[in-house]
Amino acid sequence: MLLLGIDIGTSSIKVAVVDATTQKCIASCHYPEDTETPIIAPEIGWAEQSPEAWWQHAQHAIVKLNGSGVYDPRDIGAIGIAYQMHGLVLVDKAKNVLRNAIIWCDSRAVEIGDSAFEALGKDIILKKLLNSPSNFTAAKLAWVKAHEPAIYEKIYKVMLPGDFIALRLTGEITTSVSALSEGIFWDFQTNRISEVLMDHFGFDHDLIPTINPLFGIHGLVSNEIAGVLGLKPGIPVSYKAGDQPNNALSLNVLNPGEVAATAGTSGVIYGVSDSMVYDDKSRINTFAHVNYLADDPRVGVLLCINGTGILNRWVKEQFGQGLDYPSMNAVAAEVAVGSDGLRIMPFGNGAERMLENKLLGAQILNLDLNKHNRAHMFRACQEGIAFAFRYGLDIMRANGMSPNVIRASKSNLFLSELFVEIFVNVTGVPIELYENDGSVGAALGAGIGAAFFGSPKEAFATIKPLKTVIPSGSICYEKIYQQWLDLLNKQLI
Structure with missing residues (x-):
């Protein structure tokens, strides 16, 4: 079938x-x-x-x-x-x-x-x-x-x-x-x-x-x-x-402690729990997972950043004429870690729940007209998105969700080797990359719902990671992240 x-x-x-x-x-x-x-x-x-x-x-x-x-x-x-x-x-x-x-x-x-x-x-x-x-x-x-x-x-x-x-x-x-x-x-x-x-x-x-x-x-x-x-x-x-x-x-993220991520138009980290987890400020959100049952609860704890892939697309449209995404990533990789001080806040796609529904708008900070070029913009964009993920992940950690590994489909921003490298080193969490995407997941979900598969476990019996990327330890983003965080906190006062 x-x-x-x-x-x-x-x-x-x-x-x-x-x-x-x-x-x-x-x-x-x-x-x-x-x-x-x-x-x-x-x-x-x-x-x-x-x-x-x-x-x-x-x-x-x-x-x-x-x-x-x-x-x-x-x-x-x-x-x-x-x-x-x-x-x-x-x-x-x-x-x-x-x-x-x-x-x-x-x-x-x-x-x-x-x-x-x-x-x-x-x-x-x-x-x-x-x-x-x-x-x-x-x-x-x-x-x-x-x-x-x-x-x-x-x-x-x-x-x-x-x-x-x-x-x-x-x-x-x-x-x-x-x-x-x-x-x-x-x-x-x-x-x-x-x-x-x-x-x-x-x-x-x-x-x-x-x-x-x-x-x-x-x-x-x-x-x-x-x-x-x-x-x-x-x-x-x-x-x-x-x-x-x-x-x-x-x-195949179905059990407590398992965590998935996406970086399409928006960016999401989504972890499964068997506890009714909630954040006092509702900066992260909890919904019934696909396998939720009243007597065996499974909930998804969700961090959402509205402005991720949409920012990367905007930067490409404004500064990347003549480049496709792989070429843009290659140009960005030529710039040193930290983008020579250029910082980007990726919050230009509506109110951000993890910022308590503040509508900050995207921001380009520390722009030096004598130093920075489009390569700096490309890299600072991906760094700013990864820093936003780290900010949200720290909120999740404070609420008891501390992943040892994050699974992601090799699609959208996770197609960029540069972004994956930045992500794992900023968050300190390894990434497992998989071939499946949302449409494939929906198809396999249909097989579960139509009882072709006896269980979700059976539907994903063959799934294996394409690649695992671990923090290198040789590139330290912590100082740069703290600088970015200081700029964000000034906006949130």
Whole structure:
């Protein structure tokens, strides 16, 4: 049997087909191919995308892959979906989209979420929800209720991005405990939708879709859509998860103490715990992991940096004309450690939760017009991103999450040998690099949900690291990091 994985990213949609027997990816592609999906920003700090554009891009990618001739699309037996977390998608009773999705890096609801946090009592909310409502999905819905009442009145169901793609494939609207926890709708003490939060915001419980197991049937591909995509009708959508829990799954990070990382548009460190971990300031966040059960809890403790790959892309666009990413990395590697004093703060993509939802903006500091050139900019960008990871990892360590090794897919910034070297030496933690990515993880998740695999362990029986990179000990970044940290702390006063 073949398994289809769909990864709804911020920049593009990636799809992969995996042979369930060998657990190997046999074909993959992404769409758009030559550009990136734009983020719509009607106001500073806002971020939106069109759900229908996601769906159109997903269809293009699937049709392209199915037309590759590498496999028979009729052999695909299950579909899994990974998606950008925390987005808000609203549909009416006819299942039409009511407005653009308010996506993960949008900051408009911070004040609403923080106000609810204060009003309901921080201690109570952290014990129940494990997070402040902050600018997560529930707070974004409250923003729509307050500022767009005509739209709010038409809402039939509230969804996360992956729920919407499953709707378009199957006609069914479902969600999961993991999805609801990332939206800050889930009460971990009572193991149900949070009455406290729903009552505070005045939300009707009917807005929440049917809750299904994350590994389970979320609908069957309709006859109409099967015809468009070249698939068999009735294929189950048997897995849906946010991109970071799914990335952890793709790296076989399922047990307490195991840790995954990504460095795409945003940067994330995601560790698994069996304790209801929360940060008093909600700088890191805790959600139900893919294998969460009420009687056997597994939660993901997540550090998110909004501005990582998006900063690297911006630097390339502004200063790297004529260079691809490998060439840019090679130019950066010619500059000495520390970039001759040039420092970059990578915080230009919305409010940063690890900075207590401050909206600092990206900053270039200590720029010397007589000394620095684009090579310094390239290196300082990657150093600044790695320093932000170290800052967040120290918060995780203070909350009991101290990884001995971090697993990552060899993709995005982790394709850069320079970035990997900086990362391991700044954090002091080895990195294991793997071939799997989010779309492959979603495909294997579909195999678990469709019961082709007896367990997640069986689905990842063949996974092995491509490479392990350990701190060299010969390059000391600590002094440089402390200089960067001093500059950041001055901004946070």
